[in-house]
Amino acid sequence: xxxxxxxxxxxxxxxxxxxxxxxxxxxxxxxxxxxxxxxxxxxxxxxxxxxxxxxxxxxxxxxxxxxxxxxxxxxxxxxxxxxxxxxxxxxxxxxxxxxxxxxxxxxxxxxxxxxxxxxxxxxxxxxxxxxxxxxxxxxxxxxxxxxxxxxxxxxxxxxxxxxxxxxxxxxxxxxxxxxxxxxxxxxxxxxxxxxxxxxxxxxxxxxxxxxxxxxxxxxxxxxxxxxxxxxxxxxxxxxxxxxxxxxxxxxxxxxxxxxxxxxxxxxxxxxxxxxxxxxxxxxxxxxxxxxxxxxxxxxxxxxxxxxxxxxxxxxxxxxxxxxxxxxxxxxxxxxxxxxxxxxxxxxxxxxxxxxxxxxxxxxxx
Amino acid sequence: xxxxxxxxxxxxxxxxxxxxxxxxxxxxxxxxxxxxxxxxxxxxxxxxxxxxxxxxxxxxxxxxxxxxxxxxxxxxxxxxxxxxxxxxxxxxxxxxxxxxxxxxxxxxxxxxxxxxxxxxxxxxxxxxxxxxxxxxxxxxxxxxxxxxxxxxxxxxxxxxxxxxxxxxxxxxxxxxxxxxxxxxxxxxxxxxxxxxxxxxxxxxxxxxxxxxxxxxxxxxxxxxxxxxxxxxxxxxxxxxxxxxxxxxxxxxxxxxxxxxxxxxxxxxxxxxxxxxxxxxxxxxxxxxxxxxxxxxxxxxxxxxxxxxxxxxxxxxxxxxxxxxxxxxxxxxxxxxxxxxxxxxxxxxxxxxxxxxxxxxxxxxx
Ligand SMILES: Cc1ncc(COP(=O)(O)O)c(C=O)c1O
Ligand SMILES: Cc1ncc(COP(=O)(O)O)c(C=O)c1O
Numbered sequence: 001x002x003x004x005x006x007x008x009x010x011x012x013x014x015x016x017x018x019x020x021x022x023x024x025x026x027x028x029x030x031x032x033x034x035x036x037x038x039x040x041x042x043x044x045x046x047x048x049x050x051x052x053x054x055x056x057x058x059x060x061x062x063x064x065x066x067x068x069x070x071x072x073x074x075x076x077x078x079x080x081x082x083x084x085x086x087x088x089x090x091x092x093x094x095x096x097x098x099x100x101x102x103x104x105x106x107x108x109x110x111x112x113x114x115x116x117x118x119x120x121x122x123x124x125x126x127x128x129x130x131x132x133x134x135x136x137x138x139x140x141x142x143x144x145x146x147x148x149x150x151x152x153x154x155x156x157x158x159x160x161x162x163x164x165x166x167x168x169x170x171x172x173x174x175x176x177x178x179x180x181x182x183x184x185x186x187x188x189x190x191x192x193x194x195x196x197x198x199x200x201x202x203x204x205x206x207x208x209x210x211x212x213x214x215x216x217x218x219x220x221x222x223x224x225x226x227x228x229x230x231x232x233x234x235x236x237x238x239x240x241x242x243x244x245x246x247x248x249x250x251x252x253x254x255x256x257x258x259x260x261x262x263x264x265x266x267x268x269x270x271x272x273x274x275x276x277x278x279x280x281x282x283x284x285x286x287x288x289x290x291x292x293x294x295x296x297x298x299x300x301x302x303x304x305x306x307x308x309x310x311x312x313x314x315x316x317x318x319x320x321x322x323x324x325x326x327x328x329x330x331x332x333x334x335x336x337x338x339x340x341x342x343x344x345x346x347x348x349x350x351x352x353x354x355x356x357x358x359x360x361x362x363x364x365x
Numbered sequence: 366x367x368x369x370x371x372x373x374x375x376x377x378x379x380x381x382x383x384x385x386x387x388x389x390x391x392x393x394x395x396x397x398x399x400x401x402x403x404x405x406x407x408x409x410x411x412x413x414x415x416x417x418x419x420x421x422x423x424x425x426x427x428x429x430x431x432x433x434x435x436x437x438x439x440x441x442x443x444x445x446x447x448x449x450x451x452x453x454x455x456x457x458x459x460x461x462x463x464x465x466x467x468x469x470x471x472x473x474x475x476x477x478x479x480x481x482x483x484x485x486x487x488x489x490x491x492x493x494x495x496x497x498x499x500x501x502x503x504x505x506x507x508x509x510x511x512x513x514x515x516x517x518x519x520x521x522x523x524x525x526x527x528x529x530x531x532x533x534x535x536x537x538x539x540x541x542x543x544x545x546x547x548x549x550x551x552x553x554x555x556x557x558x559x560x561x562x563x564x565x566x567x568x569x570x571x572x573x574x575x576x577x578x579x580x581x582x583x584x585x586x587x588x589x590x591x592x593x594x595x596x597x598x599x600x601x602x603x604x605x606x607x608x609x610x611x612x613x614x615x616x617x618x619x620x621x622x623x624x625x626x627x628x629x630x631x632x633x634x635x636x637x638x639x640x641x642x643x644x645x646x647x648x649x650x651x652x653x654x655x656x657x658x659x660x661x662x663x664x665x666x667x668x669x670x671x672x673x674x675x676x677x678x679x680x681x682x683x684x685x686x687x688x689x690x691x692x693x694x695x696x697x698x699x700x701x702x703x704x705x706x707x708x709x710x711x712x713x714x715x716x717x718x719x720x721x722x723x724x725x726x727x728x729x730x
Contacts, residue, residue, distance in 0.1 A: 026514030029425060054421045059527050060394060064508050067432045067564025068571065104571040139514055143429050149391030149504055149529055151567050151601055153575060162424050164514055184556060189590045191551030193569045199432025200565015202516050204558045206433065206469040210518060225554045226591050236516055 004047070004112050006034070006119055011051035020131040023167035025304070030127040030136075034120045034161040036113070038106055044159070047116050049123060052162065058147035062154045069199045070099035071141035073303050074260070075166075076121045076356060078128045078135070079344030084121060084356040086138075087342045089114055091260040096140065099196035104153035105142055113140070117161055121356045129165045133339075137166045137304075168305075174335055176311025176325055177218035177300075179234060181283060182208045183316065187232065187255075189225030194232075194255030201257075202236075209235060219300075221313065223283060225255065231281045237300030237308060238262035241286060242330055244294040251278040261301040265334055267350060274330070283315055290320045297328030306342075307335040369412070369477045371399070371484055376416035385496040388532035390669070395492040395501075399485045399526040401478070403471055409524070412481050414488060417527065423512035427519045434564045435464035436506035438668050439625070440531075441486045441721060443493045443500070444709030449486060449721040451503075452707045454479055456625040461505065464561035469518035470507055478505070482526055486721045494530045498704075502531045502669075533670075539700055541676025541690055542583035542665075544599060546648060547573045548681065552597065552620075554590030559597075559620030566622075567601075574600060584665075586678065588648060590620065596646045602665030602673060603627035606651060607695055609659040616643040626666040630699055632715060639695070648680055655685045662693030671707075672700040 011031045018028050029052050036047045063069050072092040076084050093110035100107055117138060121128075128136040140161045144154035185208035188194025193201055205220075212220045219235030231250050233239055238259040240249045247269055252258055269276040289295040298310035311325035322328075327335075340346030341353065376396045383393050394417050401412040428434050437457040441449050458475035465472055482503060486493075493501040505526045509519035550573035553559025558566055573585045584600030596615050598604055603624040605614045612634055617623055634641040654660040663675035676690035687693075692700075705711030706718065 026425070027512075029512075033424060052424075054423050056419045056421055058419050059398060059417075059525050060391070060504075060529075063429065063564075064434060064506060065436050065504070065564060065567070066571075067434065067566075067568035069429060069432065069568070071430050102572060103568055104575055137514070139425075139430070141429060147392075147394075149502070149527075151570065151574065153571050160424050162514075164425075186554050186556030189551055189554040189557070191549060191590065191593075192554070192557075193565070198565070198568060199428075199430060200558070200563070200568050201432075202430070203432035203434070203468055203563060203565050205516065206431075206518050207467060209516065210469055225556065228556075 004115070006116050007048040008123070009048065009050045017127060018165060020129060020134065020167070023129060023134055023165055025166050026137065026164050028164055030124045030163040030165070032120060032123055034116050036116070036159040038157040038159070040155045043106070044108060049120050055158070057145055060147040060149055062144040062146050062148060065149060066151055067198070067200050067203075068103055068105065068144035068154055069142060070096060070103055070105060071139060071197055071199070072096045074138045075303060075342070076128050076136040076138060077342045077344065078130045081344065083344060084125050084128050085344060086118070086121070086354045086356060088260050088264065088352050089117065089354055091263065092140070095197060095258065095260070096142075099198055100142065102193055102196040103198055105144070105157060108159060113159065115359065118356050119359045120161055121163065122359060124163055125356070127163060127165055133168050135166060137164045139164065174307070174309065174327060176309040176327060178216060178312040178314070179219055179221050179310050180212040180215065180217040181313060181315035182212070182220040182222055183228060184208070186225035186228075187222040190254040192225075192255065195257060197257060205235065217314070229282045229284065231283060231286065232256050234300045236304060237302035239298070239300050240265065241281065241295065242297035242328065243289045244296070245275065247274060247276040247330060248281055249276070249278055250281055253280070259302055261303055261306065261338070264338060264352065265301050268334060268337060271349070287315065287318065287320065290322070295320065295322060297330050298322045299328070299331040306338055307331050369480070371481050372413040373488070374413065374415045382492060383530060385494060385499065385532070388494060388499055388530055390531050391502065391529050393529055395489045395528040395530070397485060397488055399481050401481070401524040403522040403524070405520045408471070409473060414485055420523070422510055425512040425514055427509040427511050427513060430514060431516055432563070432565050432568075433468055433470065433509035433519055434507060435461060435468055435470060436504065436562055436564070437461045439503045440668060440707070441493050441501040441503060442707045442709065443495045446709065448709060449490050449493050450709060451483070451486070451719045451721060453625055453629065453717050454482065454719055456628065457505070460562060460623065460625070461507075464563055465507065467558055467561040468563055470509070470522060473524060478524065480724065483719075483721045484724050485526055486528065487724065489528055490721070492528060492530050498533050500531060502529045504529065539672070539674065539692060541674040541692060543581065543677040543679070544584055544586050544675050545577040545580065545582040546678060546680035547577070547585040547587055548593060549573070551590040551593075552587040555619040557620065560622060562622060570600065582679065594647045594649065596648060596651065597621050599665045601669060602667035604663070604665050605630065606646065606660065607662035607693065608654045609661070610640065612639060612641040612695060613646055614641070614643055615646055618645070624667055626668055626671065626703070629703060629717065630666050633699060633702060636714070652680065652683065652685065655687070660685065660687060662695055663687045664693070664696040671703055672696050
């Protein structure tokens with residue numbers, strides 16, 4: 001990947017862009033996609049932006065059998081000035097490489113891939129929706145494509161980036177959600193793949209998610225896989241609590257995904273000089289705080305929903321109603337500041353924003 | 366799936382069949398494959414045998430992102446009479462449905478799918494290799510194909526069956542292998558997906574496998590994910606030990622895959638009136654038995670390798686040399702009887718064998 005250029009093949013018949021009301025999460029994709037191949041001994045090569053199209057993959061490709069894959073999720077935002085910008089994209093590419101390491105997938109050149117992603121987003125700039133709360137979701141993912149039925153790291157991969165204009169992730173928006181504490185199923189355990197963003201973690205979560213949805217919950221809260229006592233995270237969000245004035249979140253213990261939003265929330269809270277602690281939190285302790293009246297707020301954090309207040313937590317037949325089912329002050333402030341920065345409506349004191357601008361000219365097919 | 370027919374489209378240019386010496390595991394595939402679609406509300410439909418070909422799948426297909434997939438592995442054997450036969454195939458389809466349940470994939474009609482698999486194998490009968498120890502590996506798998514970026518069970522799937530003529534799985538053959546007991550990484554934990562045959566379990570095993578291979582081991586022996594004390598299974602095999610005359614294997618505890626070979630071995634041992642027990646076995650206990658001189662044999666069991674004697678087990682810097690690195694009597698007897706039955710050279714007192722015969726005429730495109 002020394003000489004880094006991205007070949008571009010323009011699509012011949014652009015699709016119609018969805019109306020704001022039609023925006024759902026992850027159902028509509030833009031006109032182009034980025035593809036980069038990996039083969040041995042060449043390494044990553046042949047970066048190209050091509051019309052969005054089906055992949056042609058051998059049925060024996062390892063990803064179908066042994067799940068060797070990783071993915072990321074970030075967003076491009078439209079600002080009042082008409083700019084398009086990304087939020088801490090380098091964090092996602094760093095995490096992708098950590099996931100790659102865990103899954104025995106070769107490392108990517110983070111800055112090269114980021115450049116190619118920006119180029120793709122720039123080409124698709126008219127796809128970035130402009131209405132409040134909407135954005136262009138960016139999904140980079142890597143799959144093992146070697147045609148081989150055997151449990152071993154593959155020798156061929158594809159890195160693909162697809163884009164989807166999205167509305168709000170939860171239909172509840174910033175309104176509080178109902179979460180069930182999961183006591184039977186386990187998402188991840190230390191020594192497993194919980195820290196990595198890989199398909200298997202999500203596949204294993206489907207069953208618990210399906211059962212809790214039937215009972216009217218939005219997502220499950222996962223407990224640790226060893227003792228089923230300690231709080232880990234929510235479906236696709238990290239989780240924070242405000243207890244007696246202190247804001248706490250489970251520490252990174254090897255089975256929790258390190259969220260970019262989590263990291264940003266911690267920085268923001270420190271910046272505001274609010275007390276924030278990463279520590280092991282048991283469900284028992286949380287329940288006690290609730291009974292004592294000191295559980296003041298609970299909320300999830302993630303790229304898709306940004307901040308998602310938790311209005312109710314159900315655990316072993318007990319319902320913890322938090323802050324009268326209303327969005328708490330800290331959650332609200334975080335939501336407003338984070339989205340403010342993301343959408344370019346507030347100052348960015350942390351240098352979190354990267355503008356997507358015209359890049360150098362690149363070969364066009 | 367009421368009217369069950371399989372449409373057949375014959376391939377125009379059959380490939381050349383590999384020579385016996387060229388047979389590796391899982392690199393060569395036959396001329397045809399079976400495909401069955403699932404869509405809602407129709408259910409499983411459109412079973413067809415078509416030329417082996419790449420799949421055309423949207424890059425947003427859920428399998429690439431959230432790993433919703435299951436698979437199976439069984440073999441077709443060539444007998445001295447020129448017959449082709451399967452070994453307990455209904456067990457694999459039962460297990461596929463258990464895996465489906467865990468992964469929120471719709472149930473398949475086991476007997477219909479088995480019939481279609483037999484039809485495929487019959488069509489490809491000239492691909493079943495005839496040399497000693499070779500067979501035709503059958504790989505049924507299901508992938509979620511719905512084009513949707515969101516963590517939820519899919520509404521579209523494909524069940525695909527591909528076939529690969531194979532030689533021995535381990536280059537060591539029935540010779541003893543060196544296994545490392547894994548102390549850092551964890552394959553599965555109760556409440557996770559360990560019982561299911563799904564990609565994520567194998568993806569998560571790659572790293573440990575890669576590290577142990579660098580140190581000259583064939584596979585790792587997994588310990589339980591909670592206490593890292595109790596023996597679970599080997600890479601892609603269940604595991605048995607003979608201690609002081611008794612044969613023991615870890616009981617099915619929710620995180621171990623229930624092997625068809627494991628089940629057959631237990632039945633065979635009982636039939637031979639040898640003492641066999643399923644129970645929780647700690648590594649400490651095994652080490653003690655080794656020190657006392659009562660650890661007589663250790664072997665793995667699985668479709669790919671049938672019986673794989675373990676000659677050396679390394680645990681926390683200690684090397685347990687088992688049976689002087691030689692194949693034990695029980696392992697040898699099991700190997701010979703199982704392969705004898707599978708290849709039609711021995712009587713089949715358990716009704717384990719299903720012949721693959723000409724099936725009723727089916728529509729041909
Ligand atoms: C399991 C899990 N935890 C946490 C998060 C939040 O991470 P981030 O803030 O980077 O979106 C996500 C979503 O990406 C996730 O899938
Ligand atoms: C994890 C694991 N355990 C055990 C086995 C053995 O199962 P079986 O005897 O059905 O091949 C396999 C192989 O299928 C496996 O992948």
